[in-house]
Amino acid sequence: MAKIFPSIEVIKKSKQKPTEGELFLLNELSQNFDTEVEIYFQPFFNGERPDIIIIHPIMGVIIIEVKDWDLSFYHLDENNKWHVNNNGSVIRSPFAQVFGYKKNMFDLHINGLLEKNLNNKNFYKVISCYVYFHGENKDSIQKFFSPRMDELKNMLREHNNAYSENPIDHDKYERKREWLNSKIKKFERDLYQHSVTKDQLMKIKFPLSKKSDIYPASIHEAFLRYLQPPYHYLNEGKEIEYTKVQDRLVTSEQGKREKIKGIAGSGKTTVLAKRAVNAHSRHGGNVLILTFNLTLRMYIKDKINEVRSDFSWGAFGIINYHRFMSAALSKYGVDVSVPEEIKNNKERGSAYLDSEYYSNENIFENCKIEEKFDTILVDEIQDYKPEWIKIIRKYFLSDQGEMVLFGDEKQNIYEREIDEENTTKVVQGFGRWNKLSKSFRYKEDSHILDVAKKFQEAFFSDRYELDFSEAMQPALLGVGVNQCVVIDAGDIISIVNYVFSVAKRESIHPNDMVILSSSISQMREIDFLIRKNPNFNERTLTTFETKEAHDSSRVDRSEIDKIRSNKKYGFNLNSGVLKISTIHSFKGYESPTVFLIVNEQDNAELVYVGLTRAKFNLVVFVTRNSKYSNFFEGSLEVIQLSDGGGNDMETA
Numbered sequence: 001m002a003k004i005f006p007s008i009e010v011i012k013k014s015k016q017k018p019t020e021g022e023l024f025l026l027n028e029l030s031q032n033f034d035t036e037v038e039i040y041f042q043p044f045f046n047g048e049r050p051d052i053i054i055i056h057p058i059m060g061v062i063i064i065e066v067k068d069w070d071l072s073f074y075h076l077d078e079n080n081k082w083h084v085n086n087n088g089s090v091i092r093s094p095f096a097q098v099f100g101y102k103k104n105m106f107d108l109h110i111n112g113l114l115e116k117n118l119n120n121k122n123f124y125k126v127i128s129c130y131v132y133f134h135g136e137n138k139d140s141i142q143k144f145f146s147p148r149m150d151e152l153k154n155m156l157r158e159h160n161n162a163y164s165e166n167p168i169d170h171d172k173y174e175r176k177r178e179w180l181n182s183k184i185k186k187f188e189r190d191l192y193q194h195s196v197t198k199d200q201l202m203k204i205k206f207p208l209s210k211k212s213d214i215y216p217a218s219i220h221e222a223f224l225r226y227l228q229p230p231y232h233y234l235n236e237g238k239e240i241e242y243t244k245v246q247d248r249l250v251t252s253e254q255g256k257r258e259k260i261k262g263i264a265g266s267g268k269t270t271v272l273a274k275r276a277v278n279a280h281s282r283h284g285g286n287v288l289i290l291t292f293n294l295t296l297r298m299y300i301k302d303k304i305n306e307v308r309s310d311f312s313w314g315a316f317g318i319i320n321y322h323r324f325m326s327a328a329l330s331k332y333g334v335d336v337s338v339p340e341e342i343k344n345n346k347e348r349g350s351a352y353l354d355s356e357y358y359s360n361e362n363i364f365e366n367c368k369i370e371e372k373f374d375t376i377l378v379d380e381i382q383d384y385k386p387e388w389i390k391i392i393r394k395y396f397l398s399d400q401g402e403m404v405l406f407g408d409e410k411q412n413i414y415e416r417e418i419d420e421e422n423t424t425k426v427v428q429g430f431g432r433w434n435k436l437s438k439s440f441r442y443k444e445d446s447h448i449l450d451v452a453k454k455f456q457e458a459f460f461s462d463r464y465e466l467d468f469s470e471a472m473q474p475a476l477l478g479v480g481v482n483q484c485v486v487i488d489a490g491d492i493i494s495i496v497n498y499v500f501s502v503a504k505r506e507s508i509h510p511n512d513m514v515i516l517s518s519s520i521s522q523m524r525e526i527d528f529l530i531r532k533n534p535n536f537n538e539r540t541l542t543t544f545e546t547k548e549a550h551d552s553s554r555v556d557r558s559e560i561d562k563i564r565s566n567k568k569y570g571f572n573l574n575s576g577v578l579k580i581s582t583i584h585s586f587k588g589y590e591s592p593t594v595f596l597i598v599n600e601q602d603n604a605e606l607v608y609v610g611l612t613r614a615k616f617n618l619v620v621f622v623t624r625n626s627k628y629s630n631f632f633e634g635s636l637e638v639i640q641l642s643d644g645g646g647n648d649m650e651t652a
Contacts, residue, residue, distance in 0.1 A: 002033035002054075005040050005228060015285070016370055021068040021134025022051060028201055029054065040227045044286060044317050048327040049371070050101045055223055059206035060126040060215050065098040068134045071144045078148060080186050081335065089366075091333040095190045098129040100330045126215045128207040132196045145191045149184060156180045237308030246271050249434055252279035252375065252402060257429055259381065259405040262436030263467040264452065264612035268406050269588065271436070272377055273303035275404060279375035280315045288373040289318045290392065292383035294568035295543055295581070296588045300379070302573070321388055325358050328396075332367040359387040364395045372398040380588065381407030386427045393427075405430055409464050410456065411587060411609045437467065447482045448618050451611060451635045458631055459604035480616040481506060481593070484636035489623045492525050494641045499595050500536060502619060508593050510538060514579040516586055516610045517597035520544050527580050539577040543568050543585040583610045593617035598628050
């Protein structure tokens, strides 16, 4: 008998009651599979909750979407889209939903799956997908699909007959024939391969029959880490001394609405982490933590890990807004599509998706939201649009739930709207800003802190409320390296040479270094040089694709985007190697040593974020005659580098 997580008894007592179909199928599956098999019911899979995931250490993974639907209330159109009969509205196909879970596991969730799939297309077969229709049987499901399948088959016969009687252009004939065959195959795929009813349960099988190199133990263990998160015990945390202000702000309260801002290094994430744990301890439910930046997930998790308390890691969903919304749109059957005429235009397509889905305050108006959260914490609020906060609060916060917003308007790198008080503009209902004005990142006499203050005065005095820090907590090290290195645009070799000369001279471990820039193409070249040049030959961790992947003819733009998401999602500050990141992706992190490359197109907020990531050592590279060169040359020790040629750049 297979093991079920959580147990049937716990599932029956949960806030979100299982459907009749879900309970029936769980019991049947536990009987049909042996003891090596583990069955997970609605695991909190970073914003998504697949109904059932079944996993075997050798034979792979099964994902099942369960529907207690009466199919007589729905119909299919010729494009395999699902419609509700009484109003004709389009809903997301349950097959598209379960295929979406599979796609997202490869694209984002399980570190290593995407790269393996790119190298071996057979690897995509390690996950099987099914949709179980509890109220249907083999005949009724066939009856549901038959009208459209028969219609398309008739069209194909007529097309073939017309061509045999009066041959037209062969290419035109072939295109239509292939188009019709493709549509028929999609219907047949859903009906015969992926549909399951009560009298067809034996169709549910693992994708592999024996041990295979395409499903190694490392990937199986990665699945298990997500599906069965470990328990965190009190003694795993560490003693953290909170200030009076922090101690007040970490207190979780039912129905509370708050917003918290703080200067760089003031412990916003530390407060967020403790508040998350306290919230879970208070109500025993799940806590949703939303970010804008994908890379921050691991950093927030590290901060939660420092809290001295007992809790299950499964109680915390840490995910960025767009990933959470994509999962919710899929779960609640909202069909997401972009018009054909703008599909290949990334900028217009993104704007359309934002206006129609991600910023549409009525997007879930006709949906019954099954899971709401008693606590929602939103980090990087300065990057959020007000509509996003309204959507989250309206649809996903429980009636008496608490919601807390964290941010710093000086890190407003996307130039969102600010209010009349020169601070981040958010929706009403969260009260006045609670301020964390004491920085723990720097010594009171830190030169980096002094540069940050002067930068605010030089570039933010007419835009934002400036920070005035209290006495600083002593740092462990001294002032360190603080230099402005003047370079020629595109001088990659000189930059890398100087980075390693500083690291060697100051005996800086690679794990304590990060190179930041807004230009992905620039960083790609730097990463390639560091990894491949025998003078350096250093391992790196990046938030973007390698030069080899970018230049490969086998990898298209969509796969590049997936690789970037995957890299950001698995970013680990303490990986032991040199980090190379865009400033955008490193926002929220800190590093003992920061090498910041300032490009002419960078706005002041982006530069400020970059320089305030440094704890002890800051080296800023600026080009001659940059709009920032006078400031940094007047604030840091100036180093001149010789000309080194140029490279084209693309911004993140």
